[in-house]
Amino acid sequence: MLTIHVQSEALLSRYAFGLRTAEYLVCRDCGVYVAAATTDSVGQRVIVIVNALDGREQFRKEPIPTVYDAETRDERVARRRSRWMPVKWSSES
Template identity: 70%
Template sequence: MTVHEGGCHCGNVRLSYETNIPPAETELRACQCSFCRKHNSLAAADPSGRLSIRVKNEDLLSRYGFGLRTAEYLVCRDCGVYVAAVTSNTEEKRAIIVVNALDERAQFTREPLLTVYDAETRDERIARRHARWMPVKWSIEH
């Protein structure tokens, strides 16, 4: 697997995205909800890959939930960068990475798919995330 590193601007949140999909072939999703549009978010996930999130100061990590509250949107409180989203209602946590937070973001060149999830029920949203998002591992550095 190839590992793509990234994180927030100030370094409080660091990310490692492991995948076998080349950056230029990675499906990018441009969610059209108001939160993602305000952040100009491009999301990616490889269900066969893995995301690792390392946080230096957990007090500086905002876990924002909205809508159906089936995910937490991770934003650094210090520098304001949106880095990832993690499921909040399942035992096995799944995640997407925000490609803009990756150090090699310029390599992810595929045309983004405009996505609208407004018509999904809570159960449909959870099922889609379980199928399409990737496993995630957290660690808090002290």
Template identity: 65%
Template sequence: MTVHSGGCHCGNIRLSFSSALDPAGMEIRACRCSFCTRHGSRAAADANGHLTISVEDKARLQVYRFGLRTADYLLCRECGVYVAAIAGDGAEARAIVIVNALDDREQFSREPIPIRYDAESREQRLARRRSAWMPVNIEIEGI
């Protein structure tokens, strides 16, 4: 496994994305929803990998939900960087990492695939995320 580190601009949120996949060949998705389009999002996940999200100050973590309300989109309130999305809770939680928030983002060089998920039902969306997104842990300092 290779560990790809990253996080938000101010350092409040840190990422550790572990994957055995070559970042140059990894599928990168460019969701075409209004939120992801406005953020220029390039998302990646490895169902056999793992994402750890470490938060220094929970008060500076913004969790945003919209649409079908099936995922939490994580942003830093201090610097505004969108770092990841999480669906589910506890051991069932799955996530995508935002490639632009990784320190070695230039290694993820595959052209993003523009995708629209508008036609999915709530159940279809949750099932896709359970199968394609990766396990995630969130560590919040002081908790």
């Protein structure tokens, strides 16, 4: 399980695109997209944007360009359920 610690909720912007299957988390201070979170019947899951991490050099794999435009809502939810990580949130504010 991944733990995400939010130092200041006031600096966290949450955005959902058209299908509203996930919330995209963006820093209000610097504008960096840091993670995405989804909630379904199984629970909450996230992905973290590796390039937003201090230790990103340890993840040196080349990204694989992928387009998910043809996915149905159900296919998108199933993919995220199988690939995204369970999460625990902590916050100071």
